[in-house]
Amino acid sequence: MVDAMLVRARELDAADPLGEYRARFQLPEGVIYLDGNSLGALPKATPARLEQVIRGEWGEGLIRSWNGADWIGSARRVGGKIAPLIGAQPHEVVAADSTSVNLFKLIAAALDMRPGRKVILSEPGNFPTDLYMIAGLERQGLATRRLAGREHLLEALDGDVALLLLTHVHYKTGEVFDMAALTRAAHQAGALVLWDLSHSGGALPVDLNACGADFAVGCGYKYLNGGPGAPAYAFAAERHHGALHQPLTGWFGHAAPFAFADDYAPAPGIDRLQCGTSPILGLAALEVGVDLIAEIGAQRLYAKSQALSEFFLECLAVNGISLTAHPEPVEGRAQNGLTSFDKLRTSGRVELVSPADPAQRGSQLSFRHAQAYAICQALIARGVIGDFRDPDILRLGFAPAYLRFEDMAEAARHLAEVLESGEWQREEFMQRAAVT
Numbered sequence: 282m283v284d285a286m287l288v289r290a291r292e293l294d295a296a297d298p299l300g301e302y303r304a305r306f307q308l309p310e311g312v313i314y315l316d317g318n319s320l321g322a323l324p325k326a327t328p329a330r331l332e333q334v335i336r337g338e339w340g341e342g343l344i345r346s347w348n349g350a351d352w353i354g355s356a357r358r359v360g361g362k363i364a365p366l367i368g369a370q371p372h373e374v375v376a377a378d379s380t381s382v383n384l385f386k387l388i389a390a391a392l393d394m395r396p397g398r399k400v401i402l403s404e405p406g407n408f409p410t411d412l413y414m415i416a417g418l419e420r421q422g423l424a425t426r427r428l429a430g431r432e433h434l435l436e437a438l439d440g441d442v443a444l445l446l447l448t449h450v451h452y453k454t455g456e457v458f459d460m461a462a463l464t465r466a467a468h469q470a471g472a473l474v475l476w477d478l479s480h481s482g483g484a485l486p487v488d489l490n491a492c493g494a495d496f497a498v499g500c501g502y503k504y505l506n507g508g509p510g511a512p513a514y515a516f517a518a519e520r521h522h523g524a525l526h527q528p529l530t531g532w533f534g535h536a537a538p539f540a541f542a543d544d545y546a547p548a549p550g551i552d553r554l555q556c557g558t559s560p561i562l563g564l565a566a567l568e569v570g571v572d573l574i575a576e577i578g579a580q581r582l583y584a585k586s587q588a589l590s591e592f593f594l595e596c597l598a599v600n601g602i603s604l605t606a607h608p609e610p611v612e613g614r615a616q617n618g619l620t621s622f623d624k625l626r627t628s629g630r631v632e633l634v635s636p637a638d639p640a641q642r643g644s645q646l647s648f649r650h651a652q653a654y655a656i657c658q659a660l661i662a663r664g665v666i667g668d669f670r671d672p673d674i675l676r677l678g679f680a681p682a683y684l685r686f687e688d689m690a691e692a693a694r695h696l697a698e699v700l701e702s703g704e705w706q707r708e709e710f711m712q713r714a715a716v717t
């Protein structure tokens with residue numbers, strides 16, 4: 282049976298229209314990489330491009346490269362290439378700073394645009410930095426943080442809410458919000474909306490403008506393969522460009538940075554979301570990743586991602602990990618904002634906490650197990666790299682650009698073997714590392 286899945290996997294790989302793209306990434310021998318949702322793999326073209334930017338543009342071109350190699354335009358250029366992946370116009374996106382910093386700029390800008398309202402509404406269990414960035418503004422007396430679970434978001438959207446801030450695909454469970462419906466509800470309440478697309482951009486199609494979204498941010502080092510600490514991106518709908526004022530008024534957001542005027546005047550368009558000098562090496566690496574992902578396109582990536590995760594679940598079943606409905610909600614879920622997830626679990630071993638319907642989840646599957654950390658370590662020792670999310674989640678990401686169906690069959694077999702053998706109980710797998 283297990284071998285039959287491997288045979289089927291190889292047939293699916295042979296027929297996969299994205300199969301050729303795996304060769305465009307460097308992937309270590311003997312590794313099944315299920316963590317591309319945390320740090321995307323290295324495109325093979327990146328080192329040569331960086332070499333060219335470092336030796337040629339920096340080494341030879343020196344300061345002349347700001348114009349000669351268009352360093353000055355690179356934040357806008359890379360943003361423009363990200364735009365089609367998220368349903369934006371090219372002049373509505375800029376690649377700059379980190380996701381955290383872009384959150385700060387846009388939360389503050391939204392507060393400025395809704396005088397008399399101070400509440401930033403989000404959900405408990407949202408990605409920590411999103412919640413922490415609100416807390417920073419709260420301390421300054423500028424904002425009031427309000428958290429409401431998924432079922433209570435609509436009733437929490439009252440006349441005090443300046444901004445609804447949500448992560449489109451939940452980092453831990455993979456559950457997807459209905460972007461169009463929530464954006465509409467926020468607008469009806471007079472609030473603006475900021476979507477965090479860190480687990481969406483490059484994995485599934487997003488249509489910010491069709492949904493009427495106001496603002497968005499997203500990560501460059503996950504599904505966009507920009508490298509560790511790659512610049513992030515920020516989106517502001519064109520209709521807001523004139524009225525948008527963000528507080529990090531550095532000279533690169535100025536209408537005329539090289540006029541060296543004493544007084545700040547924001548650039549007319551999306552450039553007002555820039556702050557200081559762009560990290561040119563980081564942007565160069567990000568651009569290679571974005572070019573590659575944009576070449577494949579969001580629709581094809583999404584189709585492959587769904588096929589991969591569905592096949593993985595099938596392989597789990599064949600390996601004896603049958604997924605059955607779990608009657609009661611698991612304790613602690615409400616507190617984590619996870620109340621609406623499908624009540625599914627395997628025969629007492631692992632519980633699927635991601636939605637069972639592939640249309641309701643991003644490009645990942647998350648499983649709950651009291652010993653998720655040790656299981657994750659045991660898998661890594663076998664070359665299957667996923668990650669652990671506190672306190673009890675084993676998270677497996679399916680980056681559609683470079684994973685094979687064969688990887689799904691093999692990873693499922695390894696997970697079954699780890700659970701069955703109890704090898705995760707070894708002392709070395711229990712020791713927590715600093716970064717999980």
Ligand SMILES: *Cc1c(COP(=O)(O)O)cnc(C)c1O
Binds near residue numbers: 381
């Ligand atoms: C990964 C991630 C971030 C990362 O923020 P940084 O500023 O790059 O550290 C932010 N939000 C979400 C939802 C993420 O998944």
